[in-house]
Amino acid sequence: MTPRRRVGARGPVLHTKARGLVGCLLALSVLFIPATVIPATAEPASGATGSVDLALAGVTPAAVTPHDTLAVAVHVHNGLATALPAGGRVVVSLHGQRLTSRDDVQEWIAGLGKDADRELPGPVALPALPPGATTTLRVTVPAGGLRLPAVSPDQFGPRGLVVTVMDAAGRPVARLRTVIVWWPYARFHPTRLSLLSPVTSATPSVDVVTDDATTADLARAGRLQRLLAAVADPDIAVALDPALLVTAQRLAQTGTAQPAVPASAGATPGPTPSETVPASPSSSSAQTATDGQHMAAEWLTAIRANARTRTMYQLPFADPDMTALAHRRAVPLLAEHDALGQVAARAALGAPLKTTLALPADGAADPATIGMLAAAGRGTVVLAAGTQPTAKPLTYTPTGRSRLAVGPRTVDGLLYDEQLSKLVTAAGAAGSGSAPATQQLLAELAAITLERPSDVRHVLAVTPRAWNPDPPRMQALMRTLRSLPWVGVAGLSELLAADPVPRVGPIEAPAARMAELPGPHVTTVEDLLHQANRFSPVLSDPESVIGPLRESLLSLASTAWRSDLAGLPTARAPVANAVTSLVRGVHIVRGSRINFIATTAALPVTVENDLPYPVHVVVVLKPRSGRLVVQHSVGVDLPANTRRQVRVPTRAVANGDVDVLAELRTSTDGSLDVERVLHVRVRRTWETGGIIAIGVVLAVLLAVGLLRGMRRERTRVPPESVPDVDDIATASGPPSGPISLKRARPDEVPLADAAEAAETAPSSRATREPL
Numbered sequence: 001m002t003p004r005r006r007v008g009a010r011g012p013v014l015h016t017k018a019r020g021l022v023g024c025l026l027a028l029s030v031l032f033i034p035a036t037v038i039p040a041t042a043e044p045a046s047g048a049t050g051s052v053d054l055a056l057a058g059v060t061p062a063a064v065t066p067h068d069t070l071a072v073a074v075h076v077h078n079g080l081a082t083a084l085p086a087g088g089r090v091v092v093s094l095h096g097q098r099l100t101s102r103d104d105v106q107e108w109i110a111g112l113g114k115d116a117d118r119e120l121p122g123p124v125a126l127p128a129l130p131p132g133a134t135t136t137l138r139v140t141v142p143a144g145g146l147r148l149p150a151v152s153p154d155q156f157g158p159r160g161l162v163v164t165v166m167d168a169a170g171r172p173v174a175r176l177r178t179v180i181v182w183w184p185y186a187r188f189h190p191t192r193l194s195l196l197s198p199v200t201s202a203t204p205s206v207d208v209v210t211d212d213a214t215t216a217d218l219a220r221a222g223r224l225q226r227l228l229a230a231v232a233d234p235d236i237a238v239a240l241d242p243a244l245l246v247t248a249q250r251l252a253q254t255g256t257a258q259p260a261v262p263a264s265a266g267a268t269p270g271p272t273p274s275e276t277v278p279a280s281p282s283s284s285s286a287q288t289a290t291d292g293q294h295m296a297a298e299w300l301t302a303i304r305a306n307a308r309t310r311t312m313y314q315l316p317f318a319d320p321d322m323t324a325l326a327h328r329r330a331v332p333l334l335a336e337h338d339a340l341g342q343v344a345a346r347a348a349l350g351a352p353l354k355t356t357l358a359l360p361a362d363g364a365a366d367p368a369t370i371g372m373l374a375a376a377g378r379g380t381v382v383l384a385a386g387t388q389p390t391a392k393p394l395t396y397t398p399t400g401r402s403r404l405a406v407g408p409r410t411v412d413g414l415l416y417d418e419q420l421s422k423l424v425t426a427a428g429a430a431g432s433g434s435a436p437a438t439q440q441l442l443a444e445l446a447a448i449t450l451e452r453p454s455d456v457r458h459v460l461a462v463t464p465r466a467w468n469p470d471p472p473r474m475q476a477l478m479r480t481l482r483s484l485p486w487v488g489v490a491g492l493s494e495l496l497a498a499d500p501v502p503r504v505g506p507i508e509a510p511a512a513r514m515a516e517l518p519g520p521h522v523t524t525v526e527d528l529l530h531q532a533n534r535f536s537p538v539l540s541d542p543e544s545v546i547g548p549l550r551e552s553l554l555s556l557a558s559t560a561w562r563s564d565l566a567g568l569p570t571a572r573a574p575v576a577n578a579v580t581s582l583v584r585g586v587h588i589v590r591g592s593r594i595n596f597i598a599t600t601a602a603l604p605v606t607v608e609n610d611l612p613y614p615v616h617v618v619v620v621l622k623p624r625s626g627r628l629v630v631q632h633s634v635g636v637d638l639p640a641n642t643r644r645q646v647r648v649p650t651r652a653v654a655n656g657d658v659d660v661l662a663e664l665r666t667s668t669d670g671s672l673d674v675e676r677v678l679h680v681r682v683r684r685t686w687e688t689g690g691i692i693a694i695g696v697v698l699a700v701l702l703a704v705g706l707l708r709g710m711r712r713e714r715t716r717v718p719p720e721s722v723p724d725v726d727d728i729a730t731a732s733g734p735p736s737g738p739i740s741l742k743r744a745r746p747d748e749v750p751l752a753d754a755a756e757a758a759e760t761a762p763s764s765r766a767t768r769e770p771l
Contacts, residue, residue, distance in 0.1 A: 050079040050131075054165055054174040055432040057136060059439055062480045063183040066150035070120075070141040070180065074163055075432070078129035087168030088126035092139045093119045094146060095160030099179065102397070102419070102447045108160045109177055109440055116162040121145045126165060139163070146182070153186035156486075157450050158443035178436055179443040183485060190488040191449045192458035193481065194495045195424065196382065196416070197231045198359060199224070200241040200319045202466040204560040206571050207552045208243045208318050209250070210257045218248055218296050223468050225295065228302055230428060230469035233478045237311040237492040239359050241319045242341040243555070245303070245348035251296035259548045300348060307349055311492050314353035317341035319465070320557040322360045323508070324517035326369035333526045334376055336533075337554055356380055361559045363387060363416060363462070364512035367406065374406045380496065382462060383506055385415040391502040396451035400460040403500040413503075414495060416460040420444065424461040428474030438477060442484065449486040458490065458498050465559065517561055521568050528579045529553045531673075535583045537666035538615045545613065549578060585611035588619075588662050588676035589643065596628070596682045602647035603680065605662050609638035617672070619646045622661040627654040627682050635667065652682045 057073035064070055072092050078084045093116030099105050107113045120141045129135060149155045158179045165174040202223060205211035217224040224244065231238060250257045306312055316337035325334050338355065345352040358373045363384030365373075373381055381404065388402055402413035423444065426437035448459065463469075481487050532549050536542040552575045561568055589606040596603070605619050620633040631649040638644055657679065664674040 050081055052084065052165055052174040053077040053079050054163065054176045056163070056176060056178050056435045056439070058435045059161075059178065059180060062181070062442055063484055063486075064146070064180050065183055065185065066148070067143050069143050070146065071138060072141075072161070072163060072178075073136060073138045074176070075134060075136050076126065076129065076165055076174070077134040078131055081131055083131060084126070084129040084173075085168050086126070086128040088166050088173075089123045090126055090137050090139055091119055091123045091164045091166060092141060093117075093162040093164065095162070096148065097159075098155065098157040098182075099160060099443065099447065100157060100450060102444050105158055105179060105440065105443045105447055106419075108179065109436075111177060116160065118147070126167075148182050148184070150184055152184060155182060155184055156186035156188075156446070157182060158446050176436075178439045180439065181442050181446045181484075181486075186485075188449055188453035188486065189456045190484075190486050191445055192456065192488045192490045192494065193420075193445065194237070194458065194460045194490050194492050195231075195235070195463070196237045196239060196359075196414075196460065196492060197227070197463045197467065198239045198241075198315070198319075198465045199227055199231075199244065200239075200315065200465045201244065201558070201560055202468070204558065204564045204567070204571075205555055206575060207548070208241070208555045208558060208560070209246045209551050210259075211555075214244070214247050215251065215257050215292070218244075218251060218299055219292055220295050222295075225299060226469055226471050227467065228299060228306075229471035230474035232471075232475065233489075234310040235489050235491050236478075237313065238306065239313045239315050239357060240303070240353065241315050241317070242344035242348075242353075243318045243551070245300070246344045246551075248296045248300040248303075249348045252293055252300055255290070255293045259544070259551075304349055307353060312353050313357040314341060314345055314355050315359065317344060318551075318554045318558045319560070320554070321517045321522075321559045321562065322358060322373065323365055323369045323512070324519070324522050325557065326366075326372040327513075327516070328519045328522045328526070329372075330522050330526050331372060331375070333522070333529065333557065334372065336529060336550070337557070338376065340550065340554060357382065359462075361465075361562060362512055362515065363418075364508045365506055366508040367506070369508075370404050370411055370506065371406045374409045374411050378411070380412045380414060382414045382416065382460075384418050386418060387507050387509075388413060388415055388503045388505040389507070391504055396455075397448045397457065397459065398501045399458045399495075399498050401458065401495060401498045401500045402503045404506065412496060413500070413506075414460055414492070415503075416462040420459060421461045421463065424477070425463050425467055427477050428463070428469045429467070430470035430473065434470070434473050438480070441477075442480070442487075445484070445487050458495050460492075460495060466563075515562055517557065518565065518568070521572065522557060524572065524576070525553050525556050528576055531583050532579050534666075534670055535672060537668050537670060538586065538617055538672065540614050540616070545582070549575070549582070553579075582611070583672065584674075585609065586615055586617055586638070586664060586672070587674055588664065590676065591678065594678060594680045596650070596652055596680050598652065600649070600651045602649050603660070603678070605646045605648060605678070606643060607636055607638060607646055607664065608643040610641060612640050614639050616667060618665045618667060618669075619648055620663045620665050621648050621650065621678075622663065623650075623658050623680075624661065625656065625658045627656045628652055628658045628660065628680060630660075633665070655682055657681055 053076075055075040055077070057075050058071075059073075060071045061068050074090065076090070095108070095114060095116045096118060097114070099108055104113075122139055122141050122145065124137050124139050126137070127135060146159075148159070158181050161178050161180050163176050163178070164172050167173050201208045201211065201214050202217070203211065203213040205213065208214055214224075216222055219225070247257045250259070316334065317340040318337060320334065320337050322334075325331075341355075342352045355377065356379045358378040358381045360369060360373075360381065360383065363382065364387050365381065365383060370381060383402075385400055390398060397417070400415035400417060402415055404411040404413050420441065423437045423441035426433045427441055428434070448457065478489070481489050529550065532546050532553070536546045539545050556568070556572055556575065561571075586607065586609050589608050591604075591606060594603060603621065605621070607617065607619060609615050614637065616635060616637050618633050618635045621630040623630060629651045631651060634646050634648050636644055636646045660678040660680055662676045662678050664672045666672065
């Protein structure tokens with residue numbers, strides 16, 4: 001909104017210097033008085049300690065017509081140390097001059113400008129209030145009591161209202177300012193209003209899925225339950241973090257948001273919250289778990305129903321800090337957020353939601369961020385209107401629509417009004433600021449319509465990510481907005497169809513750059529995620545191991561961490577240690593020098609798996625010299641906590657010492673950055689020399705044996721010269737002594753005796769004479 005001053009519509013013209021002074025005072029009041037909480041101005045009684053506090057409880061009707069009775073409800077709290085005696089009263093006064101601009105409304109609320117000029121009828125008596133007591137009073141002004149023109153359409157607009165508490169002596173002890181909108185049945189083109197509400201985790205966490213705060217938000221009366229009920233109106237667009245879908249789905253199915261741990265894994269390497277398991281679970285804890293499952297299932301069912309009946313956009317998983325990612329050129333990291341978000345949406349909803357909308361933190365983005373978002377498929381970027389000023393100064397609130405040029409591409413810009421967004425946020429939340437914010441919101445929307453009654457403009461309000469609404473108040477606000485003749489509630493698609501307003505920028509203020517996540521942190525998260533993904537193919541069940549680590553790493557890039565930048569290093573440390581332990585869990589064991597004495601052989605490489613689950617790796621050898629050639633790599637399956645020796649076939653080309661780089665790779669040929677240098681002594685000629693030496697020795701032994709056989713002198717006896725045993729026995733007669741059965745060896749009989757015996761012995765072939 002561009003500040004302006006409409007001269008002639010509100011009395012005498014201010015001097016230029018006086019107007020400048022008023023503007024400075026207004027700027028200071030905006031810095032020190034939040035627009036979402038409009039405090040009462042209390043004036044303590046003379047000599048008293050403390051003050052009487054006055055808070056607005058509500059004003060009806062929202063559009064005051066000449067035939068309506070105005071009702072103003074206030075809470076009066078006695079903060080004095082002494083009792084407030086009876087006899088006081090509560091008076092309502094009116095500033096009859098119309099507030100013709102948004103600046104006028106804000107100045108009135110801040111206490112700048114003129115005071116009320118008429119007291120309205122119908123004051124109420126103030127009862128006696130002891131110290132610390134609070135009472136609620138309702139002041140009613142009958143129809144016609146405002147004394148405003150009833151038949152003049154140009155009198156439509158906001159009016160200032162003052163509520164004053166006066167003691168019994170007639171002295172004001174507390175005062176507050178608010179506004180009403182006078183509507184004498186005027187006709188005009190209403191201002192179109194669209195609303196967008198992010199549904200994300202409110203607290204920074206190492207893992208938004210398993211975070212206790214996120215789980216509690218899904219419980220009965222939790223923030224996420226209230227948020228979904230508050231934005232039940234179908235014209236309120238929703239930007240959903242799909243990480244919440246994962247949390248709700250796990251809670252609904254198992255009663256816990258913790259991921260399932262594989263049986264063979266023993267324990268997940270990622271950081272997990274400590275859990276205390278009672279020795280004997282009580283019925284109350286079981287009932288609490290059942291209630292949590294029931295509420296998560298209900299919330300998930302409501303999300304599914306909303307996805308079919310309303311405009312719902314899907315943010316990247318864990319709602320990352322877009323500007324921080326863009327400034328570190330972490331496009332792969334954004335792709336990881338998108339991919340996991342798609343998986344989560346399909347698992348919980350059956351199909352992904354619209355992913356064409358981007359919601360940078362604080363509505364700030366520079367051209368680099370817009371370019372990254374456009375490359376990632378975001379055709380619509382939601383920004384704060386102040387970050388993209390109009391091409392020329394305007395005296396009215398323009399439509400929150402722009403066009404952003406990024407190289408050859410164009411991106412649609414949706415620009416939300418920061419002031420209206422604050423008022424909607426406060427009006428829909430619990431607390432004493434709800435009613436004042438509602439009245440100011442209605443007045444500023446009326447002022448926007450008054451700026452150009454014949455020109456239809458469309459504005460946008462966006463609630464913050466950590467919004468904690470009060471569903472009844474937000475639902476009542478939406479009913480009120482729909483009943484106003486100067487406001488038309490519309491969906492976000494209608495704003496997208498509006499004509500863009502020429503603007504410059506976008507411009508990212510230095511303060512916005514300082515608020516984003518640190519660049520080194522984003523780079524570290526991206527590197528850790530790359531290591532985990534690279535190790536994934538090694539595992540037999542990668543999703544059960546890498547999945548929790550991936551969720552934790554992406555959660556560390558969440559926009560929610562902007563509220564706790566100092567805690568990032570502490571939160572990142574256990575996740576980094578888990579990734580490092582994982583990728584270093586499989587390694588090559590250091591060995592001694594290897595002697596290679598053959599032309600072809602298998603080099604032994606010992607691989608060890610220290611992880612609690614099985615892995616499959618491929619051993620690759622890379623000689624740093626041409627003396628050795630590796631024939632092919634070898635894969636190996638390693639059970640949990642085991643060590644195995646792998647033999648890689650190689651061929652020697654020449655003698656010499658060779659350093660061989662041993663690497664571990666995945667089955668998809670991805671490097672694991674696990675290396676070890678093996679020192680190999682190649683002596684390929686030793687094998688040939690050894691064979692020759694052995695052959696020579698064998699030949700010598702054979703020759704010696706043959707030579708000894710040839711030189712041995714042996715005398716051979718002809719067979720016919722050997723006497724027959726029967727003939728010898730017949731000639732010599734029966735033996736006179738004991739018979740020896742020992743057969744004499746031929747070499748024991750002298751040759752001479754044998755020849756003589758042969759000559760004297762009768763022939764064995766002689767025939768016997770007949771008897």
